[in-house]
Amino acid sequence: MTPLPLCVVGGGSIGMRHIEVTQASDATRLTAVVEPFAPRREELRALGLPVVAGLDEVPAETRGAIIATPTPDHLPSGLACLARGWAVIVEKPLTGTLDDARTLIAAADAAGLPLFTGHHRRCHPFSIAARDALQDIGRLVGIQGCWSLRKHDSYYDVDWRRQPGAGPMLTNLTHELDLLRFFVGEITEATALLSSATRGFVIEDTAALAFRFENGALGSYLISDAGASPWSFEAASAENPIIAASHQDYIRILGTEGALEFPSLTLWGRSAPGEIEWSKPMKRHDPRSFDKIDALQAQVERFAAVVAGGEDDVLCTGPDGMAALEMTLAAALSGRRGHPVRAGEVPGDFNGT
Incomplete structure (x- = not known):
């Protein structure tokens, strides 16, 4: 090419x-x-x-x-x-x-x-494999995530980082919502509780979120830049060299036939014939191994292939990017209004602040 x-x-x-x-x-x-x-x-x-x-x-x-x-x-x-x-x-x-x-x-x-949105995390081999692995856990029931990276105090010496629009909701959540859509499907409703109690800034430092998916599954997420933890995409994947790696899973996806941890893709499933129920232990399948790649480079190479006339079902399209933006803004609006916000209810000129 x-x-x-x-x-x-x-x-x-x-x-x-x-x-x-x-x-x-x-x-x-x-x-x-x-x-x-x-x-x-x-x-x-x-x-x-x-x-x-x-x-x-x-x-x-x-x-x-x-x-x-x-x-x-x-x-x-x-x-x-x-x-x-x-x-x-x-x-x-x-x-x-x-x-x-x-x-x-x-x-x-x-x-x-072609118009694409730069949600490059889709391009990791383990992200693509996670989407495919959901067929192994039956009908989707729910998804639980925790993204918490404590940003250093001096990070906030820059004035704009303490102003509306700079909190983890609008800075970090959109990445997570695009991955959720990539794995599970469309999100139809968002509910958020916001807190600035730890840092005391105008912006939130922590948010507890709930989501409803079009397929009936529910999701919950805790996101914070004040809480110290090993749980985040960056720490789990070791993608960003300036963020310490933990290699700890930070998302759990539940189905009627089993469960999947991400990004290791540790699978929990049937251990015996018959109905899966609480009296029977679940069988753990070991994490899968993936080659480490630069997902940003993979995104650019997929983009080049599309421009050359190819097709791609991994890249985040313009409409995909708008859908992730809409539910990010819906969560921000919910946190301010104090009630759930559905897709279609976010004002067109609302920017989250």
């Missing part, structure tokens, strides 16, 4: 990760890094990167773009890239509001161009 010529819009920390995997992959070729901030542009140029100030300066051969800018820029940059005929990956969240998400998706549809 001929390498896909693509640009990365945004030269910050997330942009640099995309630059790194784009350069490392044989499936892609970096044509430009778009960075409007002049001092940062000089830093990128000193690294030998093909940096430009705006989209108009991106080489004409470019066929794809990765947007790794702050969320308020996702819509304007996304529209501008689609207008140039480029396929697009937009870092999560897809946009800041549902109205913006609908506008971006409509533009991609009108142009006939």
